[in-house]
Amino acid sequence: xxxxxxxxxxxxxxxxxxxxxxxxxxxxxxxxxxxxxxxxxxxxxxxxxxxxxxxxxxxxxxxxxxxxxxxxxxxxxxxxxxxxxxxxxxxxxxxxxxxxxxxxxxxxxxxxxx
Numbered sequence: 418x419x420x421x422x423x424x425x426x427x428x429x430x431x432x433x434x435x436x437x438x439x440x441x442x443x444x445x446x447x448x449x450x451x452x453x454x455x456x457x458x459x460x461x462x463x464x465x466x467x468x469x470x471x472x473x474x475x476x477x478x479x480x481x482x483x484x485x486x487x488x489x490x491x492x493x494x495x496x497x498x499x500x501x502x503x504x505x506x507x508x509x510x511x512x513x514x515x516x517x518x519x520x521x522x523x524x525x526x527x528x529x530x531x
Contacts, residue, residue, distance in 0.1 A: 474528065488514065
């Protein structure tokens with residue numbers, strides 16, 4: 418049996434999450450304080466047996482290839498743009514390239530964790 422630990426806004430650790438809520442209610446905290454406390458809550462759930470890791474790796478590999486293709490398209494467009502292309506269009510494509518790079522980095526990070 419796993420033991421879960423929750424923290425209330427007073428940074429007091431309790432083993433029963435309902436005790437943490439009782440502490441929040443009894444302490445007279447408003448909703449913003451409660452949400453602020455939850456913002457730092459990190460819940461770790463073991464995925465073993467819940468997720469097919471081979472299928473998830475295959476899905477990520479497929480998505481990585483798709484995003485790499487989009488990234489290459491953006492790079493090619495930017496390289497081929499001439500002086501006649503409006504600056505707004507160039508900036509839009511640069512933003513897209515940054516987005517593709519960020520998405521690709523995230524996917525690779527996820528893949529590495531598996």
